[in-house]
Amino acid sequence: MSTSPMDDLKAYAASLTDSVSVEETDTVVASVLRAPRGGRLPLKQRVTAVGAVIATFLSANVGLAAAAQNAAPGDALYGVDRAYERIAAFVGISNPRAEERLQEANVLAERGDASAALAAASAALDALSSSLEDPGSGADDQSAASIREASSELVQAIPQNGNSRPEFVNDMMAETRMIVQLAQEMREAAANGDAAEAAKKLKDQAKKIAERAKQEKASNADKDKPKNNSGNSTP
Amino acid sequence: MTESAGDRSSTWPPSLEAIDQARNGNNSALADILRAGHPRLVAYFSGAGPQRADAEDLAAHTLEAVVTSIHRLKNPHAFEGWFWQIARYSFRGWIRKTRRPDRFEPTYIPERNAEDTVELSDEHTQIRQALAALSPKDRSLLWLRDVEDLSYEEIGGRLGSAVGTVRVACHRARKRLEEAYAALDQDA
Numbered sequence: 001m002s003t004s005p006m007d008d009l010k011a012y013a014a015s016l017t018d019s020v021s022v023e024e025t026d027t028v029v030a031s032v033l034r035a036p037r038g039g040r041l042p043l044k045q046r047v048t049a050v051g052a053v054i055a056t057f058l059s060a061n062v063g064l065a066a067a068a069q070n071a072a073p074g075d076a077l078y079g080v081d082r083a084y085e086r087i088a089a090f091v092g093i094s095n096p097r098a099e100e101r102l103q104e105a106n107v108l109a110e111r112g113d114a115s116a117a118l119a120a121a122s123a124a125l126d127a128l129s130s131s132l133e134d135p136g137s138g139a140d141d142q143s144a145a146s147i148r149e150a151s152s153e154l155v156q157a158i159p160q161n162g163n164s165r166p167e168f169v170n171d172m173m174a175e176t177r178m179i180v181q182l183a184q185e186m187r188e189a190a191a192n193g194d195a196a197e198a199a200k201k202l203k204d205q206a207k208k209i210a211e212r213a214k215q216e217k218a219s220n221a222d223k224d225k226p227k228n229n230s231g232n233s234t235p
Numbered sequence: 236m237t238e239s240a241g242d243r244s245s246t247w248p249p250s251l252e253a254i255d256q257a258r259n260g261n262n263s264a265l266a267d268i269l270r271a272g273h274p275r276l277v278a279y280f281s282g283a284g285p286q287r288a289d290a291e292d293l294a295a296h297t298l299e300a301v302v303t304s305i306h307r308l309k310n311p312h313a314f315e316g317w318f319w320q321i322a323r324y325s326f327r328g329w330i331r332k333t334r335r336p337d338r339f340e341p342t343y344i345p346e347r348n349a350e351d352t353v354e355l356s357d358e359h360t361q362i363r364q365a366l367a368a369l370s371p372k373d374r375s376l377l378w379l380r381d382v383e384d385l386s387y388e389e390i391g392g393r394l395g396s397a398v399g400t401v402r403v404a405c406h407r408a409r410k411r412l413e414e415a416y417a418a419l420d421q422d423a
Binding site for chain 1: 273274275282291295299363365377381382413
């Protein structure tokens with residue numbers, strides 16, 4: 001008989017342990033190893049796997065975004081380009097970029113797609129007016145309103161048959177480039193605390209574009225008018 | 236000759252290499268650990284109170300939890316504390332589920348053959364009766380400390396108990412066991 005309760009306890013434990021047969025243990029172990037495991041990879045492997053996925057995702061997206069960067073409307077990657085811009089704007093790391101729309105307009109103009117170039121220029125103006133909502137832009141309400149009006153007039157200056165005059169398109173490209181540049185100057189002036197003069201130039205430029213577009217629209221309207229051919233009258 | 240659990244005791248506690256392999260998905264290493272741990276779990280639960288059938292169920296449940304979560308074990312050195320923590324959680328869950336404190340009597344006596352049964356019955360009746368005088372918590376603490384040789388840190392660390400608290404609780408449990416054991420000796 002054991003003299004100490006601790007010795008007795010250990011002997012009792014040993015007898016309990018010995019009473020478990022190998023067959024019983026093997027059956028239980030085989031059973032639990034077959035049980036579905038909802039587990040995850042070890043932390044180290046998880047970090048590696050997640051890192052690899054992120055790296056792949058980033059490299060693929062960065063590459064795709066870079067490839068799509070200079071895409072213009074009509075290009076296969078143009079949708080991708082705009083999608084990245086929207087995502088960037090949504091997460092707050094970017095605003096609609098007038099410069100990029102302007103670049104697209106230039107590409108389209110060089111390709112001879114005059115109407116698409118004007119539409120892109122109009123989009124550039126829209127993007128510009130949106131960016132002027134930033135309190136730091138130095139723009140007043142009238143600046144943004146003038147630019148929106150210019151954008152509207154520019155779209156309306158596209159003839160119904162889509163055949164915009166190359167001269168007009170080239171003029172508009174130059175004027176749009178000018179207004180984007182003026183907006184940038186206005187931002188810099190605002191940073192220095194005096195954007196009033198730059199804002200005025202911006203409004204004047206917007207009005208100039210709007211006026212020029214109105215004239216073109218009127219010109220297009222004249223061309224589209226059915227010619228009053230008296231010889232067509234019924235004899 | 237049939238292999239007994241005693242022959243497997245040399246594989247417990249598992250080596251750090253085996254634990255590392257098991258937590259990294261090596262099924263063979265994991266199976267070896269489970270084989271070595273299973274009889275010890277059955278003994279622990281039997282000694283803590285549940286009947287043999289319940290102890291076997293609890294051991295299987297604990298092993299299942301080990302299989303599904305060993306990949307989350309960050310430090311192989313912490314294996315024993317982690318393993319027995321799962322066992323204690325299983326036991327506590329069983330207590331809550333059964334709500335039968337009267338079933339905690341450690342009544343099981345291993346029966347290997349007729350001669351052993353008488354001898355073991357004689358030897359272990361006293362310790363079983365002494366254990367029965369303790370709370371399930373005391374039995375569990377004594378088992379982990381004095382049978383499984385877990386450190387106070389291993390027993391208390393994962394349960395959020397201070398080492399000093401565990402040390403005092405083990406000391407008191409041991410004292411209560413000795414008192415109960417001595418009282419039975421006097422009665423005999």
